[in-house]
Amino acid sequence: MFHFTGKAQSKNAELPVPPVVFDSKGELILSPSSTSSKNDFDFFAGNWKIHNRMLKKKPDNTIEWTEFESTQEMRIILRGIGNVDNFIAERNGKPFEGMTLRLFNPQTKLWNIYWADSNFGVLGLPPVVGSFENKVGHFFSKDNYNGKNLLTVYRWDARDPNNPIWSQATSEDNGKTWEWNWFMYMRR
Template identity: 60%
Template sequence: MKNDTLKIPELNFDENGALIITASSSSSKNDFDFFKGKSNIINKKLKKRLCNCTEWIEFPSTQEMYTILKGIGNIDNFLATFDGEPFEGMTVRLFNPITKLWSIYWSDSNTGVLDKPVIGSFENNVGHFFSEDIFEGSTVIQVFRWDARDQKNPVWSQAMSADKGKTWEWNWYMFMTKSE
């Protein structure tokens, strides 16, 4: 895929094995400005994760993002159809001006709860956001990558690692086209 060749930053862990996330020196509350407004999206999603699946599902969606909290946050609405059923997702992104880290929270019409945030920052128009999580009973690290080098056509992607970041499986890509 388009941004597979981008390197994921090396992960650091504390003495207890917990993931340490630090902001890039250029991180700012304006990092997501490229995403304001409406986008049309082509999604490519692995049918199954972390099982050597090679079957991709492709579907269209739309998304609209607007800023909140005097510019230190933003919200977007993601609209799609899965298996003939309407689906709605929502992302809340908050910038901490002290740590210079973004926290990204997701919820959708299936769960109605905010997921544990992925946390990170941008450098050179590419953002990496990480979290430790549980997937099907196993501890994983996930990364969200925002590639905004082409700000009219940004790419969001997601990967998981079951081995503390030694290897990654990319499992979802969103190829966006700004419609406003």
């Protein structure tokens, strides 16, 4: 059984999110780190047990954190330039399955990350795009949620490759501030 202390969340949330840059049309400009590589996600290959901590906003704008367990299995594909994983959990008493497809573009040196799940049955577009630097990856996309334009960032913190942390945040002000809404604490 995983015992969550909150220290890992605090340590991860305190990492700075790199500044977000836009072109004259308002599109994201994403550049890879100098060390970006097709091997960035190799630490994640195999089977994982995950403790999830997810932010739930209530209609009265109060917030509540919900916690649940899941498992994930990741396989490297496409001769090393991609990987796919299977995320299994029970949410609200119902089985839930998600799938992530990560593809490394050798020309741009950027990762494109796509998500699909058993609730919607479609590939989530646009992908989040980015790279790792010093074992921490940041992946961004522009989204629209309930009529609001948002930026989304996924963070992969692999500084401890045996206990990586994935987290997600959104920004309503083009990346000036971020609201962290999901943390996944992984262990073998």
